[in-house]
Amino acid sequence: MPQMFNYKNKENKIIIVYHFDEKPGMEYSTQLAEKGYDNLYLLSGGIEGFGQEIQEGLEGKDVPLFKKKEEVRKFKKQRAD
Numbered sequence: 350m351p352q353m354f355n356y357k358n359k360e361n362k363i364i365i366v367y368h369f370d371e372k373p374g375m376e377y378s379t380q381l382a383e384k385g386y387d388n389l390y391l392l393s394g395g396i397e398g399f400g401q402e403i404q405e406g407l408e409g410k411d412v413p414l415f416k417k418k419e420e421v422r423k424f425k426k427q428r429a430d
Contacts, residue, residue, distance in 0.1 A: 358387050367392035367399070369428055397424060 356362045364386060368374035371393065378391045392399055400407055 353381075353386075356388070357385070362388060364389050365392050366390070367396050369395050369397070371395060 353364060356364055364381070366374050366378045366381070366389065368377070371391075374391055374395070378389055381389050394401075396407070
């Protein structure tokens with residue numbers, strides 16, 4: 350993505366990769382690292398896991414609340430269908 354190039358290895362900038370399924374997230378992160386991105390982080394557990402741990406860290410429209418792991422599984426299943 351051309352927009353990501355604006356953040357590539359810039360001081361005080363990080364790129365966070367997340368995916369509902371962690372495996373593709375790892376693949377995308379690997380591809381970017383191979384292209385020289387050093388300021389790259391993979392959000393383990395996806396946005397759902399992050400939301401369970403730090404709900405107040407999520408901002409935006411229609412941010413789902415994840416209180417229990419069962420809710421995360423249900424949400425992932427709905428997204429996959």
